[in-house]
Amino acid sequence: MSLKRPESVLVVLYSEQSNVLLLQRDDDADFWQSVTGTIEVGESPIQTAYREVEEETGLKLSFDSHDIVDCRHVNQYRIRQAWLHRYPKGTQYNNEHVFCAQIAQTHEITLTEHLSFKWLSKAQAIEKAWSESNRIAIKKFVPESLIAVHKGSP
Known part of the structure; x- marks a missing residue:
């Protein structure tokens, strides 16, 4: 197993109703999160975001669009003690680039690295997400329901 780079992405996926997709980790059933993943050598953060969304959910989003x-x-956060062995010796912190994308809740989700997924309201997702950085990203970058905004539009 090669060691991970301490630089990753967090991709918050949300619907037009501002429901948030959370994934249940297969190595910790209490750990719910948005799409995440390590930036590989030669990749930009945005390339990693597209790759990780496809790998973890089966959704192929369009880079061109x-x-x-x-x-x-x-975000910079202290790496969980149980995961330090995955990183080069002496590494304590990870830098996490935050992205988001609006998708339809009707998209078929194909899990490859997680046990389960849930669509939750923004408030429920903030409550359920394990990491503080994930909770903050949901709070800050998921808009209030877009349907309510469009109701008054012609």
Whole structure:
């Protein structure tokens, strides 16, 4: 197993109703999260975001249509003690680039790395997400229901 780079992406997927897709980790059933993944050598953060969404959900979003939005926000957090062995010796922190994308809840989700998924309201997702950085990203970058905004439109 090669060691991970301490630089990753977090991609918050949400619907027009502002429901958030959370994935249940297969190595910790209490750990619910948005799409995440390590930036590989030679990849840009946005390339990693598209790759990880496809790998973890089966959704092939369009780079040309800019389906994934760069939130221009980077979290730095202390790596969980149980996961330090995955990183080079002495690594303590990870830098996490935040992205988001609006998708339809009707899209078929194909899990490859997780046990389960749930669509939750924004408030429920904030409550359920395991990591603080994920909760903050949901709170900050998922808009209030877009349906309510469009009701008054012609």
